[in-house]
């Protein structure tokens with residue numbers, strides 16, 4: 537019989553999979569990360585048509601759509617969908633300093649970047665009218681690329697500094713004319729080793745060129761609950777702090793390095809404080825040591 541045959545195969549296969557997952561921590565870790573990717577892909581595929589229908593294309597307004605599903609007046613679809621993921625993975629965010637986002641007009645937000653899980657931390661506190669800078673390759677991640685495109689993410693080619701610089705100077709103009717905030721990960725890549733990488737300078741050039749404040753945001757280290765080397769992915773608590781804005785009015789291109797160093801030092805100290813880790817053995821600051 538059809539259903540009998542199905543049961544004959546499906547049941548032992550499911551049991552075997554459960555046993556394998558139980559036996560192999562690596563497999564368990566991979567399965568959990570894969571489930572996160574699949575969730576992102578699926579949620580994006582379901583959300584993209586709503587964004588397209590509502591606003592007819594790419595706009596920062598997609599971040600604050602009326603939620604058609606629950607009919608709440610000011611729900612922001614992408615933000616709220618991603619915010620719900622944390623319950624599935626048992627993650628909690630303790631956020632401090634949200635009042636610092638209350639600046640008039642545009643600003644550059646800089647934060648540390650540890651893993652793909654950062655998307656949850658980003659959406660947890662994302663202010664209105666804020667777009668992110670992302671690597672161009674993300675555009676090709678299927679429906680996730682599409683939802684990022686629709687949400688207004690600005691894609692840069694990291695391999696070409698001149699291309700990235702010209703894209704970012706276009707961003708500067710849009711920021712002031714359209715009153716848009718920009719979120720940048722100044723480390724330029726993910727880094728989960730319990731410290732910050734040296735900062736790239738694009739974010740600080742942008743802030744000075746447009747004379748807007750820089751607002752640093754720091755997420756505590758994920759290493760206690762998420763560590764690919766140790767196949768660790770459990771529930772956990774993330775401390776988040778939005779730091780006071782650093783104003784750039786009057787600064788010129790010669791101040792970029794100093795602004796970058798100030799942000800780096802402040803964020804690194806905050807990172808260690810939030811993570812409950814002491815400074816690295818000799819307390820060296822790789823960025824300043826270069």
Ligand SMILES: CCCCCCCC/C=C\CCCCCCCC(=O)SCCNC(=O)CCNC(=O)[C@H](O)C(C)(C)COP(=O)(O)OP(=O)(O)OC[C@H]1O[C@@H](n2cnc3c(N)ncnc32)[C@H](O)[C@@H]1OP(=O)(O)O
Pocket residue numbers: 575576577579580583613614617618649655658668669670671674680683684687689692693694696697700701704705720721722723724725726735736737738739741742792
């Ligand atoms: C509904 C369900 C949905 C579920 C799914 C979830 C969807 C969620 C939706 C939406 C969330 C989206 C989230 C996206 C997240 C993406 C994350 C990433 O992809 S992170 C990687 C890419 N981001 C960056 O790389 C930015 C930071 N990078 C920079 O700013 C760099 O500075 C860059 C690329 C512009 C250049 O990088 P260089 O590697 O060449 O290094 P340098 O040292 O910074 O620059 C070289 C020289 O050029 C000067 N320079 C840089 N920028 C300049 C400028 N604008 N003007 C003049 N000079 C500049 C610098 O001063 C430096 O010169 P001197 O060494 O100081 O002499």
Ligand SMILES: CCCCCCCCCCCCCCCC(=O)OC[C@@H](O)COP(=O)(O)O
Pocket residue numbers: 572573574576577651652653654655671674676677678679680724725726727
């Ligand atoms: C159809 C093809 C499907 C391919 C797999 C889809 C995987 C979906 C993953 C969803 C993750 C959500 C967004 C991730 C953003 C992110 O964190 O990207 C990493 C980059 O910032 C830094 O890149 P890197 O230099 O590689 O560290």
